[in-house]
Amino acid sequence: MPVTCAGLYRLFALLSPAFPVGAFTYSHGLERVIEDGDIRDAASLEDCLAALLRFGSGQADAILLSVAHTAARQGNPDGVRETAALGLALAPSKERHLETSAQGTAFLDTCRKAWLPSAETPAGQVFAALVPQQGLLPAWPYPVAVGLTAAAWNIPCGPTLTAFLQAFAASLISAAIRAVPLGQTDGQRVLHRLEGVITEVCRKADKAHLSDIGSAGLSTDIASMLHETQYTRLFRS
Template identity: 50%
Template sequence: MTNIAATIMTTVIITTGIPMLMATSKPADTARLAEPTTLSADEGAALYRLMTWLSPSFPVGAFSYSSGIEWAVEAGDIADAASLRDWLSAMLSDGAGFCDGVFLAHIHRAAATGDDKALRDIAELASAFAPSKERLLETSTQGRAFIDISLNAWPHEAMRQLIAACDGPIVYPVAVGLVSAAHGVPLAPTMHAFFHAVVSNWISAGARLVPLGQTDSQRVLAALEPIVVETGHCAMTASLDDLGGATFRSDIASMRHETQYTRLFRS
């Protein structure tokens, strides 16, 4: 595990473990255990950028898209928190979520090693995997915005070279992989932050469409936590031959949304 990923994990373990330790430790030990773990300058910068890039406030326009959820609500497939959770669970583990994670992992590794041929092939394959015109619009528009904003706010010559090597449209997971690799952000935290951002946006769309309250939305996010973690692990160990999905209803939803009569979202 890289230093940054290990530091993040250590910080989480120490922070969550303090309440139990305080109940059984001597007062003198409590102060020592409560001391925060210190990040190096590079680790702090990497974490800061990752949190910024995958924050809901990062302006890639994600709020404009629902990934077909809008049609699923109208069709009655999603009607409450439980059905939204089930729908998103399938999208994560058996559909677009897993595939996007695989593309992110492979593009991150190709960028880290400077493999121009792999960069071009993976970027092209990732674009071809969009199941509908609207899904391609969604992922390519966000990818382009992610690249443009990152380049303007955090200029990086290596990133320009990686983009040129892709030689074509760059979809969202590919953009995240390229930018994070160029800035030395490790794959594991990037993967899990990416999935958190994607799932949070899906839930936000569902909350507005069903509609759901804030508490129910957070319950759905909490319920999806183990699936996000497991899908992240699977994506990081999968080969490109493992790509594929079985969420046909979700793919149909993204196609039907193109002709849906009333729409709040672009996909």
């Protein structure tokens, strides 16, 4: 199913850097990797992000988004809940749990106040059942929140995955530009070269199941744990 102009507009808005989820305050553990000297230039940043996307949290988040999107479109709230619970459980450190849950919950809170989807479709009904219009929200992992909302807005999964991973990479590149530091042009070169990696990860995730999730991103997972006690920090993770 192709994305419509209205769907594209909504996707741009939901995954814009201006959407108030606080992504700019998190580095996903990269600040510690930079502190240890393993990211020191554009080439080492590209290598780290490509590995995260292919073998670490990037591919796991892409699968979580895809599965949540499918469950919502099928009118299956239990499937979305199961995916959300797994998404929170997969966080390898306190800070990474905060990163995904704070962003996911803020995302849904903004959606219910400003971008509330219609409840006329099965996915819209799942959104209405799981995201009450008032009161505190439980913790939601960010990719699951995005998958649920995109389905409720009738935005296809493929474009949503691409936009989500592009925003993920762009946010981490922005963190590296500030912390390494790197120039803006170097950051854009890295984002450009990651296009093929993101396309590959999206293609695989679009047909994946929860049982396909696995991670070999151990160094960045450990870095996110060490970041908790890092003396000088710009970021919350």
